[in-house]
Amino acid sequence: MKTSESITELTKALAQFQANVKQPEKDGTNPHFRSKYVTLDGTVKAICECAPNHGLSYTQMPISKENGIGVVTVIFHNSGQFIEFDPFILPLDKKTAQGVGSALTYAKRYSLSAAFGIVSDEDDDGNESSGNTNNKNQIASDKQLDLIKNLIIKTANSTGSTEERVHQSLKKHIKKDLEYYSPEDANKAIQLLNQYSKKGA
Incomplete structure (x- = not known):
């Protein structure tokens, strides 16, 4: 993370913003798992309705690296102070225009929500992270994914393979794409990947 020499005014303004922002409605629905989330449009709208009142603005710059695509989010204050957050990179499941667009939208939403303290996903009281859920229609949490x-x-790095090959190997066991994982699928995938890494170490 990079910042201006001082961020005193910015952090005060950000605290005021978080105290006054109206958390957006979860206006997006995953039709496969009936889970709801805040869309990028909803996130941007909530921020833009409140941030200018506290001298805050932001920008997001798309970046591309060997291991995926993502964004860098920067928050500005009208005093000239700024915070530049570390890049948020997502591996590309599908190297198509649609796949890039989908990954970039997700990265923008996730990074922007985290930077401004917007609640963008459903809270299940920790059931997903603990595996304590009986609803198989739930989608894996962002943290799991x-x-x-x-x-x-x-x-891929520890085994001398490629991310695509690791992903395909995982798909043989889980039988579905990453975006459709349930919490149980995610836990199984994490166990498998840890086993793969140990074998390649």
């Missing part, structure tokens, strides 16, 4: 994507990169 991010961990899996990072483990895919780690496994």
